[in-house]
Amino acid sequence: MRAINITSRAVAGGALAVIAAMSPEPSGAFTVSITARNPRTLYLQVGVGSFNGIYTSNGTPANNATVNVVSVTVPAAQVGSGAVQTMTTNSTASISFYDNFVFCNAPAQLYVGGFYRSTSNTGPATLTATSPPNLVNANGDRIPFSQISWTSSGNGDSGAQPFPAGTFNGATQTIGTIARNQWAESCHTFRYANSNFVANGTYTGRVVYTLSAP
Amino acid sequence: MRTFAAAALAVLAATALVPASPCAAATHRVDDSGTLPIESTALLRWRQTAPSSTRDDTLEGATAVAVRLNLAPWTDRDASLYLVFPQQDSAATRVRWTTQGRLLPGEISPGERVLVYRGPITSPVLEETLTLHIEADGNRLARVQQLDFHFEIDTD
Numbered sequence: 001m002r003a004i005n006i007t008s009r010a011v012a013g014g015a016l017a018v019i020a021a022m023s024p025e026p027s028g029a030f031t032v033s034i035t036a037r038n039p040r041t042l043y044l045q046v047g048v049g050s051f052n053g054i055y056t057s058n059g060t061p062a063n064n065a066t067v068n069v070v071s072v073t074v075p076a077a078q079v080g081s082g083a084v085q086t087m088t089t090n091s092t093a094s095i096s097f098y099d100n101f102v103f104c105n106a107p108a109q110l111y112v113g114g115f116y117r118s119t120s121n122t123g124p125a126t127l128t129a130t131s132p133p134n135l136v137n138a139n140g141d142r143i144p145f146s147q148i149s150w151t152s153s154g155n156g157d158s159g160a161q162p163f164p165a166g167t168f169n170g171a172t173q174t175i176g177t178i179a180r181n182q183w184a185e186s187c188h189t190f191r192y193a194n195s196n197f198v199a200n201g202t203y204t205g206r207v208v209y210t211l212s213a214p
Numbered sequence: 215m216r217t218f219a220a221a222a223l224a225v226l227a228a229t230a231l232v233p234a235s236p237c238a239a240a241t242h243r244v245d246d247s248g249t250l251p252i253e254s255t256a257l258l259r260w261r262q263t264a265p266s267s268t269r270d271d272t273l274e275g276a277t278a279v280a281v282r283l284n285l286a287p288w289t290d291r292d293a294s295l296y297l298v299f300p301q302q303d304s305a306a307t308r309v310r311w312t313t314q315g316r317l318l319p320g321e322i323s324p325g326e327r328v329l330v331y332r333g334p335i336t337s338p339v340l341e342e343t344l345t346l347h348i349e350a351d352g353n354r355l356a357r358v359q360q361l362d363f364h365f366e367i368d369t370d
Contacts, residue, residue, distance in 0.1 A: 029364040030249040030281075034306065034348055036273055036355050037257035043264060060263045098264070115264045119273070120356040181265040181353065 041117035042125060044211040047089065047110050051097035055183075059097065067206070070110060070148075070190045080197030087148070087190040096185055103154050104187035112163050113185025114211050116178040124177040125213040127163060133170035137201030145170040145205055147196065150188040161186040168207065175209065244295070244365040248282030252343075255358060258350055271352035273305075279344045281317070283365055286338035292370040295331035295340075299324055299363055305354035306361050310347040317342045327366065 043061040047068030053059030072087040086108075093111040096103040104111045116125035134142035149167035162184035163176035178184040256277035262270050283295070299309060299322045310321040317330040317340075331340075348361070 029362050030246055030251070030279065032251050032277060032279065032346060032348070032361045032363070033255040033358055034258055034275070034277075034304075034350060034355065034361060035255055035358040036352065037259050037275070039356070041260065041263065055264045055266070058262075117260055117263075117265060117352070119352050119354075121353070181269070181271050183265050 036119045038117070039119040040213050042114065042211050042213055044114035044127070044209065045093070045097070046112050046209045047091040048093045049097065049111070054100045055098050061097075068110065072192050074192070074194055076200070078194065079200075080194065082193070082195050085192040085194050087192055089190075098183050098185065101156070103156070103185060105155070109153075109187035109189050111185065112175070112188055112209070113183070114178060115183040116180060116211070116213055118180045118213060120214075121180060122214040124179045125211055126177050127175040127209060127211050128172050129168065129175050129207050129209050130172040131168040131170055131207045132205045135203035135205040137199070137203045139199065139201060141199045141201060141203070143196060143198055143203050145207075147193040148190060149193065150190045152186045152188055154185065154187050163188070178211070241366055241368050242287075244367050245284035246281065246365050248284070250280050250282075252278040252280055256346070256348055258348060258355070260352060261349075272307075273350045273352045273355055274348065276345055276347045279346060281340070281342045281344055281365075283340040284338065285335045285340055285367070288335045288367060288369055289338050291335055292333065293331075293335050294329055294368040294370070296327045296366045296368070297322060297330050297363060298327045298366050299361070301325040302362060304359045304361055305350040305352075306348055306359070307351055308349045309361075311344045312347075313345075314343050316340060317344070330365075 045064075048064055048066040050062035050064035051059045052062050068089055068091040070087050070089045072085045074085050078085075089107045089110045091106045091110050094102050094104045094106040096111070096113065098113075112127075114125075114127070131145040134144055136142050145168040149165070151165045152161040152163055154161065161176075162178065163186040166173070166175065176184070176186070256275050258273035258275035261272040261274050265271070295317070297311075297320070301324045304324070306324065308321060308323050310319075312319045320328045320330065322328045
């Protein structure tokens with residue numbers, strides 16, 4: 001019996017080899033590669049901006065080249081008195097393009113907002129503001145830009161603002177951040193410290209806001 | 215006597231192995247080595263341009279695949295064909311596809327197998343174009359990823 005069993009195992013082994021050769025199991029598979037067309041998308045609006053529709057109704061961002069003005073006229077009797085002068089804007093942007101909510105109170109406030117889309121978890125987008133050292137009038141007289149500061153709020157908001165209160169430093173400074181795949185917005189109310197006695201005139205200076213992503 | 219017994223055992227052993235053949239009722243992987251994506255890489259766009267409170271960070275896009283299946287082992291048999299999207303480490307969450315009519319349209323998620331044809335196999339080669347509509351998690355697609363699919367056949 002043992003001899004027969006040995007023989008049968010040998011035969012069965014041969015049969016296995018034949019069948020395996022007759023029925024190869026294909027290892028087919030196809031591969032589709034995917035990637036993001038626009039892995040990073042940024043939108044920044046300071047003051048007046050443009051949106052095609054409202055975001056929550058499938059609106060999309062648009063360009064707007066408007067440069068808004070924030071200003072104040074200091075009464076002659078108060079120049080340099082230290083009495084803080086609340087500034088106002090020529091912005092008409094009160095609503096948020098996110099949801100059409102009246103988030104800011106123009107012209108007293110300046111809308112500052114935007115969004116950051118990214119597929120990479122490499123950190124938030126950063127909003128910076130670059131201001132010159134001074135506001136200058138036609139005669140070359142100067143007022144340090146650090147005389148201008150802002151408070152931050154938003155209608156209906158109760159928590160911390162993404163772009164909190166601050167003071168211009170006459171250089172490039174961080175205003176706030178926008179986390180990945182977030183929309184962030186604040187309303188800034190500017191004020192002039194009025195602590196320097198300066199010659200009369202119109203003093204101007206431009207602040208450039210930049211939103212950059214890693 | 216010993217010789218006869220050995221021959222009988224050999225026949226039994228072979229018979230027991232026959233179900234492994236592609237001609238028996240079973241599931242087999244289909245040779246789809248002739249299947250090729252028409253584009254090298256499918257470019258996906260954000261479904262919502264801007265982030266939202268609903269946190270829809272979906273990327274979506276479409277690409278076509280020229281499918282060529284070798285069905286020769288199952289010709290003249292009734293069978294069911296399935297598209298298989300194995301579980302894999304990718305951002306893709308769902309894939310819908312449309313066809314030109316030879317295969318069924320449908321949708322599939324990772325880890326699933328979906329019927330694309332049931333009936334007689336009348337030709338040794340089946341050619342079809344699938345247009346894949348791919349959805350992916352935008353938080354997980356930092357670079358190019360590859361999605362692996364294959365076809366399986368169940369013979370009736």
